[in-house]
């Protein structure tokens with residue numbers, strides 16, 4: 005069984021989701037059109053499966069990049085997902 009690939013109902017009802025697949029994000033940075041707002045996991049419109057593995061990888065990369073941004077130290081990493 006494959007569950008439907010779509011974001012939470014609240015995102016669709018509120019208009020926060022730009023498309024049927026979720027909130028539009030920059031594929032490399034997960035930034036949304038709003039400043040300092042990012043979307044990861046099932047709510048993000050990414051060319052990837054809506055899977056826990058994807059959400060986990062995105063969370064690791066975004067957490068790293070936020071630390072780099074806040075501390076102004078280190079190098080941000082682009083999102084490169086590995087899924088089956």
Ligand SMILES: Cc1cc2nc3c(=O)[nH]c(=O)nc-3n(C[C@H](O)[C@H](O)[C@H](O)COP(=O)(O)OP(=O)(O)OC[C@H]3O[C@@H](n4cnc5c(N)ncnc54)[C@H](O)[C@@H]3O)c2cc1C
Pocket residue numbers: 007012013014044045046047054055056057058059
């Ligand atoms: C049956 C099934 C099997 C799956 N099997 C796998 C698998 O084997 N491997 C895999 O990698 N992935 C699997 N997935 C996908 C995986 O569960 C999701 O991709 C993952 O949980 C997404 O994480 P998320 O944090 O983005 O969203 P979620 O885990 O959906 O978290 C969103 C949270 O927001 C909360 N929420 C919703 N609306 C509101 C609101 N209005 N206010 C406050 N909170 C709200 C929800 O209660 C939920 O806790 C499966 C999914 C399903 C349905």
